[in-house]
Amino acid sequence: MACTLVLDNGAYSAKIGFCTEAEPRVVPNCVIKAKTVRSRIFIGDQIEECKDLSGLYYMLAFQKGYLVNWEIERQVWDYMFCKEGFTVNFDNTGIIITEPYFNFRSVQEAISEILFEDYLFQFIYRCNGGYLSQHKHCKESGDPALCCLVVDSGYSFTHITPYYSGRPVKQAIRRIDVGGKVLTNHLKEVISYRQLMVMDETHVVNQMKEDTCYVSTDFWGDMELAKKKGKENTITRDYVLPDYTHIKRGYVRPPEETTGIAKDAEQIIRMNNERFAIPEILFHPSDVGIHEMGIAEAIIHSINGTPPELHPHLYQNIVLTGGNCCIPGFKERLYKEVRSLAPDEFDLEVHLPENPITYAWQGGILLPQLNDFSQMVVTRQLYDEYGTNICLEMFDV
Numbered sequence: 001m002a003c004t005l006v007l008d009n010g011a012y013s014a015k016i017g018f019c020t021e022a023e024p025r026v027v028p029n030c031v032i033k034a035k036t037v038r039s040r041i042f043i044g045d046q047i048e049e050c051k052d053l054s055g056l057y058y059m060l061a062f063q064k065g066y067l068v069n070w071e072i073e074r075q076v077w078d079y080m081f082c083k084e085g086f087t088v089n090f091d092n093t094g095i096i097i098t099e100p101y102f103n104f105r106s107v108q109e110a111i112s113e114i115l116f117e118d119y120l121f122q123f124i125y126r127c128n129g130g131y132l133s134q135h136k137h138c139k140e141s142g143d144p145a146l147c148c149l150v151v152d153s154g155y156s157f158t159h160i161t162p163y164y165s166g167r168p169v170k171q172a173i174r175r176i177d178v179g180g181k182v183l184t185n186h187l188k189e190v191i192s193y194r195q196l197m198v199m200d201e202t203h204v205v206n207q208m209k210e211d212t213c214y215v216s217t218d219f220w221g222d223m224e225l226a227k228k229k230g231k232e233n234t235i236t237r238d239y240v241l242p243d244y245t246h247i248k249r250g251y252v253r254p255p256e257e258t259t260g261i262a263k264d265a266e267q268i269i270r271m272n273n274e275r276f277a278i279p280e281i282l283f284h285p286s287d288v289g290i291h292e293m294g295i296a297e298a299i300i301h302s303i304n305g306t307p308p309e310l311h312p313h314l315y316q317n318i319v320l321t322g323g324n325c326c327i328p329g330f331k332e333r334l335y336k337e338v339r340s341l342a343p344d345e346f347d348l349e350v351h352l353p354e355n356p357i358t359y360a361w362q363g364g365i366l367l368p369q370l371n372d373f374s375q376m377v378v379t380r381q382l383y384d385e386y387g388t389n390i391c392l393e394m395f396d397v
Helices: 044-049 070-083 104-118 129-142 180-194 202-212 217-227 295-304 308-316 330-341 359-364 381-385 388-394
Strands: 003-010 013-018 025-028 030-033 057-061 093-098 123-127 147-153 158-164 173-177 239-242 268-269 318-321
Touching: 003 030, 013 070, 013 359, 025 044, 025 070, 030 070, 044 070, 070 104, 093 104, 093 129, 093 359, 104 123, 104 381, 104 388, 123 129, 123 173, 129 147, 129 158, 129 318, 129 359, 147 295, 158 295, 158 308, 158 359, 180 202, 180 308, 202 239, 202 268, 295 308, 295 330, 308 318, 318 359, 381 388
Parallel strands: 003 093, 093 123, 147 318
Antiparallel strands: 003 013, 013 025, 030 057, 147 158, 158 173, 239 268
């Protein structure tokens, strides 16, 4: 069979690599314009070539989690498939590609059409990222008939999906419209209101979020700590902003140097209760006026939507994937909240992979090893004969 390219096509970043490789290449899934460089645009990880990352303008292929801007997506795919990316030989390559749950039929048709008619792949297999994550988890646990609950908290939203024998229990899938984008945007607003105008600095604030934020296991206790002055306040940190001449990337000062006073020509932002109040939105979206349940509540809601005999197995196999799961303390807080809501007779286990961002891709490279993989894909011959309808029939997304 042709060699297989695995593309976990996320709204924030695309994870891509051949199934023979150990790790994927993570490429920002967007086209970026920089204020300081008028002569060109930056596609994906070309942004690393830009020396001044202030005031970047992002053009995203995805809006609200769905692929809507094909012009941008085509540019990113062209870049990834060409010599600068993976030098794909389309005559001898098939592709496994991910898409969101309940994707629009028109988008599904467009993906199949572009991959077969424009890029000329030999076969395609379309699925959800959660399916690949549960496949990887089942392989690791050695139980093929395993039930598991995949919590995929990404850029645009969070999906909670129960799986049984490799199939999603569709009526129990829950979606919360809170992801990393909401957290970054809210942090921008809070800092702009309290300290310094940073509404145009999405890139810098996103780095700040990743460097300083954590999920608190005792929110009100940390809130009391954050009110204290001097050495008693162990939460406050100084974040030194990049100036792109001497400081190329922002960084957190160590606790002993956290004085709130800028040295030389530095610009600092004091991160106090923002450090844990921003990720708190994942657990209590109503705090910022988003009328939805938090992740822990949604997990209980999702499990209750499945047949009762699956409940004990789902509680024991909660798998965390997506970028938000990298926030320190996320797993511990989720365990604590779900434990307080779940029935006492069920054991609870929460699994956090070493790298939640690439976990779905890791599951994707295991798929071609299945004996019936050749029956799961749609080949060029099938597509030429039946068109996009065969893809809609074969792929249950």
